[in-house]
Amino acid sequence: MGNRCAVIGVGQTRYQTRRRDVSIAGLVREAALRALEDAGLTFKDIDAVVIGKAPDLFEGVMMPEAYLADALGAAGKPMTRVHTAGSVGGSTALVGASLIQGGVHDRVLVVAFEKQSESNATWALSTHLPFNASLVVGAGGYFAPHIREYMRRSAAPDHIGTLVAVKDRQNALKNPYAHLRIPGINRQMVESTPMLWEPIRYLETCPSSDGACAMVLASEDKVTGTPAWVHGTAMRSEPMARADRDTVSPQAGKDCAADVYRQAGITDPRREIDVAEVYVPFSWYEPMWLENLGFAPEGEGWKLTEAGSTALDGDIPWNASGGVLSSNPIGASGLIRFAEAAQQVRGMAGEHQVDGARTALGHAYGGGAQFFAMWIVGAQKP
Amino acid sequence: MPSEPLVAEHALEFPGGYTRTTGPVIGRFLTELRDGRIVGVRTAEGRVLVPPLEYEPETGEPVTGDYVEVGPAGTVMSWAWVESPRKGHPLDRPFAWALIKLDGADTALVHAVGADDAKAMRPGLRVRPRWKPEADRIGHITDISCFVPEVTAMVAPIRMEYRVRPGRSLSRFLEGVRDGVFLAGRCTHCDKVYVPFRTSCPECGSAISEEVELPDTGTVTTFAINNLPDPRAPEVPFVSAYIQLDGADVPMIALVADVPAHEVRQGMRVRAVWAPPEERTLSMANIRWFAPTGEPDVEL
Numbered sequence: 059m060g061n062r063c064a065v066i067g068v069g070q071t072r073y074q075t076r077r078r079d080v081s082i083a084g085l086v087r088e089a090a091l092r093a094l095e096d097a098g099l100t101f102k103d104i105d106a107v108v109i110g111k112a113p114d115l116f117e118g119v120m121m122p123e124a125y126l127a128d129a130l131g132a133a134g135k136p137m138t139r140v141h142t143a144g145s146v147g148g149s150t151a152l153v154g155a156s157l158i159q160g161g162v163h164d165r166v167l168v169v170a171f172e173k174q175s176e177s178n179a180t181w182a183l184s185t186h187l188p189f190n191a192s193l194v195v196g197a198g199g200y201f202a203p204h205i206r207e208y209m210r211r212s213a214a215p216d217h218i219g220t221l222v223a224v225k226d227r228q229n230a231l232k233n234p235y236a237h238l239r240i241p242g243i244n245r246q247m248v249e250s251t252p253m254l255w256e257p258i259r260y261l262e263t264c265p266s267s268d269g270a271c272a273m274v275l276a277s278e279d280k281v282t283g284t285p286a287w288v289h290g291t292a293m294r295s296e297p298m299a300r301a302d303r304d305t306v307s308p309q310a311g312k313d314c315a316a317d318v319y320r321q322a323g324i325t326d327p328r329r330e331i332d333v334a335e336v337y338v339p340f341s342w343y344e345p346m347w348l349e350n351l352g353f354a355p356e357g358e359g360w361k362l363t364e365a366g367s368t369a370l371d372g373d374i375p376w377n378a379s380g381g382v383l384s385s386n387p388i389g390a391s392g393l394i395r396f397a398e399a400a401q402q403v404r405g406m407a408g409e410h411q412v413d414g415a416r417t418a419l420g421h422a423y424g425g426g427a428q429f430f431a432m433w434i435v436g437a438q439k440p
Numbered sequence: 441m442p443s444e445p446l447v448a449e450h451a452l453e454f455p456g457g458y459t460r461t462t463g464p465v466i467g468r469f470l471t472e473l474r475d476g477r478i479v480g481v482r483t484a485e486g487r488v489l490v491p492p493l494e495y496e497p498e499t500g501e502p503v504t505g506d507y508v509e510v511g512p513a514g515t516v517m518s519w520a521w522v523e524s525p526r527k528g529h530p531l532d533r534p535f536a537w538a539l540i541k542l543d544g545a546d547t548a549l550v551h552a553v554g555a556d557d558a559k560a561m562r563p564g565l566r567v568r569p570r571w572k573p574e575a576d577r578i579g580h581i582t583d584i585s586c587f588v589p590e591v592t593a594m595v596a597p598i599r600m601e602y603r604v605r606p607g608r609s610l611s612r613f614l615e616g617v618r619d620g621v622f623l624a625g626r627c628t629h630c631d632k633v634y635v636p637f638r639t640s641c642p643e644c645g646s647a648i649s650e651e652v653e654l655p656d657t658g659t660v661t662t663f664a665i666n667n668l669p670d671p672r673a674p675e676v677p678f679v680s681a682y683i684q685l686d687g688a689d690v691p692m693i694a695l696v697a698d699v700p701a702h703e704v705r706q707g708m709r710v711r712a713v714w715a716p717p718e719e720r721t722l723s724m725a726n727i728r729w730f731a732p733t734g735e736p737d738v739e740l
């Protein structure tokens with residue numbers, strides 16, 4: 059795994075439908091400055107910048123990293139852009155970490171953003187190329203059939219998705235950065251919203267957000283303040299069109315989890331991980347990923363959700379921050395998972411802090427559930 | 441029967457208009473307006489009144505002789521939308537009357553805001569004056585035609601034009617659907633059948649050369665009921681389904697129709713509904729949708 063690496067600063071913007079008051083550059087800078095302030099550093103102290111975002115078609119700015127170099131203090135420094143669809147925020151953190159672990163740099167700023175209000179993600183994801191009749195309508199249209207297949211295989215009761223939608227939004231009420239904060243959110247409220255892509259209801263879907271997240275990563279001898287130590291990092295991908303591909307529980311996700319657990323010495327994730335920030339853009343992905351990530355046996359992830367184990371006061375809280383269901387600046391959503399995992403083990407998660415969290419999982423997935431990025435962070439030096 | 445009441449139109453207007461003496465305070469304000477500046481006057485307590493008043497409303501004391509340039513930008517405090525402007529209104533299209541607190545002022549000025557629509561108006565909106573041309577300014581509040589919102593966003597039209605070539609394997613497949621058959625490719629290394637036909641195997645990377653003709657029947661493995669219309673399926677709800685053609689090892693995504701959306705099932709047997717041969721082109725549109733065959737469902 060190379061040299062030790064730690065998160066020493068985290069910065070987030072408030073996530074909301076439209077940030078009319080800032081440009082894209084202003085948005086990423088806001089997150090970057092907050093991360094630097096948290097680390098007690100300035101741009102001068104940074105050796106390299108790694109930036110991630112989802113497809114350029116979302117804002118219509120080709121290669122935005124070139125234009126954002128100034129805003130991120132990257133002049134004269136290496137700057138790299140990462141792109142792995144929805145998992146990009148996670149991959150961005152991992153590329154940054156690898157620069158530290160490989161001994162290339164001592165302090166790396168990682169930033170990810172999306173300003174979804176500049177266009178429409180469903181449009182950008184459904185570009186109807188000639189000759190092709192994919193008939194997939196946005197991310198919801200793509201993922202709905204796989205959720206339906208999960209429901210069939212697991213025979214999970216219909217209300218499981220509703221429980222996740224309520225639980226994550228209740229957590230969001232404790233997170234000042236969260237986009238969707240719905241006072242009094244309950245099952246009846248979720249169930250009264252229309253089906254968009256059946257079996258996905260409106261309130262079982264993530265919002266479209268503007269926002270950015272940043273972290274300062276440091277090598278061991280540059281650690282300041284309260285670090286979150288990186289105990290394992292892994293990325294995997296798999297071909298979308300492979301025969302016999304399991305779209306409900308992709309092999310790449312299982313392999314990625316196995317790799318990151320092996321590095322962190324984890325053999326029983328449900329017992330050994332204290333809190334997980336997992337990419338759940340549609341509520342049913344919580345039980346699906348509980349199984350894919352080995353927190354529950356196949357077909358039984360929904361039982362953990364139903365029993366309240368993943369709630370903030372459960373034995374393995376998932377998405378204490380409110381998760382992607384509550385804030386979704388797509389390109390940043392993965393990095394937010396990684397950053398929130400770090401904040402938990404730093405004891406700096408505020409009102410949604412899980413008491414005594416020592417080990418946390420950050421997870422992101424993207425594309426047609428074909429890209430995975432994960433890390434394990436801990437309060438203790440590995 | 442009473443006769444129609446008598447009616448007459450009448451205008452009461454002093455010929456040429458009243459000659460109103462401004463006094464020194466209002467006069468200064470209007471003089472500055474003519475020069476393209478907005479000034480307020482300071483009160484003894486130090487507040488800046490815009491528009492200036494001669495006497496401080498709270499104390500009744502005369503204001504000081506201290507004039508302060510304010511704005512020109514300001515913030516909308518409150519507003520009312522005028523959907524149908526009347527004769528004498530400053531604008532001949534819908535606009536807002538607004539209380540605008542100019543930067544540096546302690547009181548708000550009433551003026552018109554030329555916004556695109558009522559949705560553009562909100563408390564806190566930043567606005568700037570749109571002045572009449574200098575030669576037309578006479579020292580009157582209408583020297584400012586109206587206020588307009590500051591520029592906070594711009595539209596960036598982006599259009600890219602491509603020439604798309606489908607490539608050898610997709611061309612071959614489309615020739616098949618023009619002729620009413622589904623062409624698939626078999627990876628001899630993995631023994632897997634891929635449809636649409638492709639020239640390399642996504643699993644092992646081997647070149648695929650063996651073409652296989654598949655029947656136009658298959659099984660719905662899973663599906664979504666879409667309640668959001670799409671240009672390709674404007675009527676909702678519509679069902680987009682993964683259909684595993686008989687003999688294929690990967691599903692294709694296609695519409696399922698000729699059956700109510702909520703009667704579509706995982707495991708349902710379906711057959712392609714083709715466009716008539718004379719309407720077919722080198723396109724997936726040749727397959728209108730898949731429809732149930734009526735056979736018993738397949739156990740998944």
Ligand SMILES: [Zn+2]
Nearest residue numbers: 627630641644
């Ligand atoms: Zn093969």
